[in-house]
Amino acid sequence: MDAAAFLVQLLNGVQSGFLLFLVASGLTLVFGIMGVINLAHGAFYMIGAYLAFWLTGLTGNLLLAVVIGVAALAVLGVVIERLAIGFLYRRDHLQQVLLTFGLILVLDDLQRLIWGSDFHSVPVPDLLSGSVALTTQQDYPVYRLFVSGVCILVALGMFALIRHTRLGMRIRAAAANREMASALGLDVGRLFTLVFALGVALAGFAGMVAAPIGAVYPGMGDRILILAFVIVVIGGIGSVKGAFAGAMLVGIADTFGRVLVPEVASMVMYAVMAAVLVWRPQGLFGRPA
Amino acid sequence: MSPAGPEARLLLAVGVGFVGLAAFPWLGSEFYVDLVVRLMILAIFAMSLDLLIGYTGLVSFGHAAFFGIAGYTLAMLTPAGAPADLVVALPAALLASALAAAVIGFLSLRTAGVGFIMITLAFAQMLYYFASESSALGGSDGLLILFRPELAVGGRSLVDLEDPTVFYYLVLACLAGVLLLLKGLVRAPFGRVIRAIRIDDRRTRALGFATRRYKLASFVIAGTLAGLAGFLEAAHGGYVSPGHLGWHQSGLVMMVVILGGMGTVYGPLLAAFAFGLLQDQVQDWTAYTGLAVGVFVIAVVLLLPRGLAGLVAGRSRQGGRLPP
Secondary structure, rough: OOHHHHHHHHHHHHHHHHHHHHHHHHHHHHHHHHHOOOOOOOHHHHHHHHHHHHHHHHOOOOOHHHHHHHHHHHHHHHHHHOOHHHHHHOOOOHHHHHHHHHHHOOOOOOHHHHHOOEEEEOOOOOHHHHHHEEOOOOOOOOOOOOHHHHHHHHHHHHHHHHHHHHHHHHHHHHHHHHHHHHHHOOHHHHHHHHHHHHHHHHHHHHHHOOOOOOOHHHHHHHHHHHHHHHHHHHHHHOOOOOOOOHHHHHHHHHHHHHHHOHHHHHHHHHHHHHHHHHHHHOOOOOOOO | OOOOOOHHHHHHHHHHHHHHHHHHHEEEEEEHHHHHHHHHHHHHHHHHHHHHHHHHOOOOOOOOHHHHHHHHHHHHHHOOOOEEEEEHHHHHHHHHHHHHHHHHHHHHHOOOOOOHHHHHHHHHHHHHHHHHHHOOHHHHHHHEEEOOOEEEEEEEEEEEEOOOOHHHHHHHHHHHHHHHHHHHHHHHHHHHHHHHHHHHHHHHHHHOHHHHHHHHHHHHHHHHHHHHHHHHHHHHEEEEHHHHHOOHHHHHOOOOOHHOOOOHHHHHHHHHHHHHHHHHHHHHOOOOOOOHHHHHHHHHHHOOOOHHHHHHHHHOOOOOOOOO
């Protein structure tokens, strides 16, 4: 592999790492703050991708589709939290796993019912469809760079929200001590609804911006959920910093695995996960149990 | 009522159930014999998971991995145009499942709680994607098993599993064997230790038990029994596919365990029959089984947190948990 090809693969790996970070951070936030393990997270990613396909077809504009789609997904998140997830905060993980597994079955079939079982693609917006020259022979698509940029912005925005706003302070308070926060007059139930909706919107947003890069197909959420699990385990459960490190590691390892050892590419990241488990069972940034 | 009352009644009910199952091939049509075989295999699979979830307190979301591995082993050992030898294929399949459970269990048990759930799922999906992409394993179509394994001595077939009735009794014998084995196991000192681990791992360790080893042993036993179910399933259906390894399989069997009431062995056995029949009915009137099953699962979690067994046990003084 020459230097230019290496650079292209590295950029691809980093870009896929950023996307994975959006998904994994939603998963780890919902777990870290609310103590809920949400298997349906990948299904929201899939619904995001389908909304991007459907709304782009209707409006002819990916940006508009993303704005409408994210709003729709946030509403869906609020509804699901109010109807189902909200009853699980005091139950054990087993019940959360089962309920969100049931949710996947429902969402997968609803997707088939509404959009059918075909593969779809979403066109890259005209404005971003070009490519930039990396070297004299090697080009790189603008859209992929754009995705990385957008992911960085969203991640920074999330960080600012949680660290530097009044709302973020309240969320951190509710995560640290639910009873105390509620005794001090915070509406913890409403905060958790908001956090869950935020997590759903993040997963959906990732699905939307990823749609023009790959295909939109049934079951696409399963793969991303497993990747997010691997990332969260590598990084340390509940740690956003860990989710970032894990996402980069998995994104880059997976991309290079596909190029260097295509026969066993799908195993590479699990090998990374097994190695991390043997070395640091609590994950890279997790606190020891 | 004497303390042995509910236990004796339960034993009687299970005994009557088994007599009914043994008589079934003479009463039911071939279609229903086929259905009952599938239900019994699901019951073996569910009981094996109950050892982990209900008794050891290990929520494994990758139990289908061992179910599928045994099926793939059988497919690999079945030569083209001839059946595999049962005496070779069955131990090999169980051994493959046990080995996989030892490796996955060793790594996964380094974590606990949510981490354990995620990791067991991740390892099972690793095998799922490996099988879907491997041409040697038939990719996403899987492999056909054209002949059920046979038990032959000197070229003479002793047990012909192609005969549906013979196969039915083999599965019934396996079901009874697994039930007796698990019941014996949870009553034995080993069972007392794993139940103590479920309640409080730390205290059990403080009492001097190497809890990690007990958990790994439990994981390997459960994985091997899941392998038995997977072997029978593959021989029965005549094929094995990545779907046998996938998380839908793991999720469904977990749901059967919860539905039946975990930590009871009998509960998952009964729930396997109830749920299997229900699923069979649903398949007849809609292609969207996921929607129906999903809504059912969500309703059970929200409305019956202790499963169907909780409905029955809730009225007794057993505190919601049937005697072991």
